[in-house]
Amino acid sequence: MAPHDTIETLYAAFARLDPQGMSACYADDTTFDDEAFSLRGKREVMGMWTMLAENVKAQGGPSAWRLEWSSVKADGDRGRAHWEAWYRFSATGRDVHNVIDAEFRFDPQGRIVTHRDRFPFWRWSRQALGTPGLLLGWSPMLRTKVRQRAAGNLARWLEKHPDGVV
Numbered sequence: 718m719a720p721h722d723t724i725e726t727l728y729a730a731f732a733r734l735d736p737q738g739m740s741a742c743y744a745d746d747t748t749f750d751d752e753a754f755s756l757r758g759k760r761e762v763m764g765m766w767t768m769l770a771e772n773v774k775a776q777g778g779p780s781a782w783r784l785e786w787s788s789v790k791a792d793g794d795r796g797r798a799h800w801e802a803w804y805r806f807s808a809t810g811r812d813v814h815n816v817i818d819a820e821f822r823f824d825p826q827g828r829i830v831t832h833r834d835r836f837p838f839w840r841w842s843r844q845a846l847g848t849p850g851l852l853l854g855w856s857p858m859l860r861t862k863v864r865q866r867a868a869g870n871l872a873r874w875l876e877k878h879p880d881g882v883v
Contacts, residue, residue, distance in 0.1 A: 718827040720791035728786040736767040744828040751834035753867040772807040796821040806845040
């Protein structure tokens, strides 16, 4: 698959909350990093996407979820895209509109080997966490706490789902 097509396939599957469809886009030795997660290997990455999809479904399903993507570009083994997600954050039940820029690196088969999402943490934390995010979203302490909680949630999820994708 061409890298541009990989990105389009990834987000089309994510918009459907379809981690199985997303899985074909990632190489086995993929890595993923964003403000909440730092993951190594397809099992962890797909575990995260599957866990997030399940959480969205539990918080109201497709009616409480929207994903749009644009500015997809791929050149050689690198690519990027802009995406926005509207969802209910499972830990607080608060509505979030997250604005994200993604960067990718691909293997020769067009699968993702590196995926890096960037978004303004303080903006996200104000929406997802409310007053604590507003007051502390700029601080390394809150960012560390969010990362620790996300890692713990994923570890518990992966214990229950050893293959990563349900």
